[in-house]
Every structure is written in structure tokens, then in C-alpha cells.
Amino acid sequence: MLLHEAVQFPSSPVHQTMLTQSDIEDLFSLINKSIDRPSPGSGSQGSNRTVYSSEERKLRRMQSNRESARRSRYRKKKHLENLTSQLKRLRIQNRFLKNRLASTMHQHLLLSLHNDHLKSEAIxxxxxLSDLCGILF
Structure with a gap:
């Protein structure tokens, strides 16, 4: 491969990374810059370019880390909000089910009492009826 050719990468990034499309493009441009032919001039300019390029990479990496940390904090906040919302919803559902259970148990008690009363009436x-049958027959 010649030095002036750009490195070609697949167009779709791996989905498991936390980098945005812009981050990936920035990284690719840095890689492509580092393999381009050095600009004509004195040797001291070339070494300054290397130092600058290294500093630029360092600054970009720091910015990328900040952005990654910001996204991580945002995801953590959203996750906590979702858990809090789910907790609230489950507590309401639990209260509703407890009330429904208490009502069902109360109905069961009333029906049991009514059933006992009907059994005693049947007896x-x-x-x-037995007395009447004894009189008639």
C-alpha cells in the first residue's frame, strides 16, 4: 500500500461500541492523516507536526471520554428513572391487589355465613317435612 492512499474501513461500525458516527469518522480521519505523506519542509516541522498530531489525538480522546461519561451518566439516570417509575407502578398494583384480596376474603366470609344459615334452614x-310425612303416612 502506498503512503498517500487512505485506509478504507467498513461503512457500518460495530454496534457494540459506544462511539457515535461522528466519533468514528474523527478517528478515521486521524488515522488517514497519520499515514499521509509528510508535508515538504524542514525536519523540525515534521517533528512539530507529530507532536501536534499526538496532542490533537490526546485532546480528542479526552473529549471522547467526556462525551462517553456524559452518555453513561444519562443512561444511568434514565435507568434509575425507569426503575423508580416501575417501583411506583408496582406499589400501586400491590395496593390494588391487597384491597381486592381483602374484599374477596370479606365476600367469602359473608357467603360462608349465609351458606351456614341456609344449611341450618334446610335442616x-x-x-x-319428615314430621309431615310421619303424620300423613
Whole structure:
């Protein structure tokens, strides 16, 4: 490969990285700059360019790290908000289910009492019927 040719990369970045498309393009441009032919001039300019390029990479990396940390804080904040919202929703649902259970248990108690009353009435009616059958037959 000749020095003046640009490095070609796939157009779609790996989706597991946290870099934005702009970050990736910046990194590619830095890589392409570093393999370009050095500009004509004295040797001291070439060494200054290398130092500047290194400083530029360092500054870009720092900026990228700041941006990554900002995105991480944002994701953490959103996750916490989602968990808080879910907690609130589950507490409301839990309260609703507790109230429904208490109501169902109360209905069960009332129906059990009513059922016991009906059973005792049935026993009394059976006794009356038995007495009537004894008189008639």
C-alpha cells in the first residue's frame, strides 16, 4: 500500500461500541492523516507536526471520554428513572391487589355465613317435612 492512499474501513461500525458516527469518522480521519505523506519542509516541522498530531489525538480522546461519561451518566439516570417509575407502578398494583384480596376474603366470609344459615334452614325444613310425612303416612 502506498503512503498517500487512505485506509478504507467498513461503512457500518460495530454496534457494540459506544462511539457515535461522528466519533468514528474523527478517528478515521486521524488515522488517514497519520499515514499521509509528510508535508515538504524542514525536519523540525515534521517533528512539530507529530507532536501536534499526538496532542490533537490526546485532546480528542479526552473529549471522547467526556462525551462517553456524559452518555453513561444519562443512561444511568434514565435507568434509575425507569426503575423508580416501575417501583411506583408496582406499589400501586400491590395496593390494588391487597384491597381486592381483602374484599374477596370479606365476600367469602359473608357467603360462608349465609351458606351456614341456609344449611341450618334446610335442616329445619327437612325436619318439618319428615314430621309431615310421619303424620300423613
Amino acid at each position: 329445619a325444613h327437612m325436619a318439618t
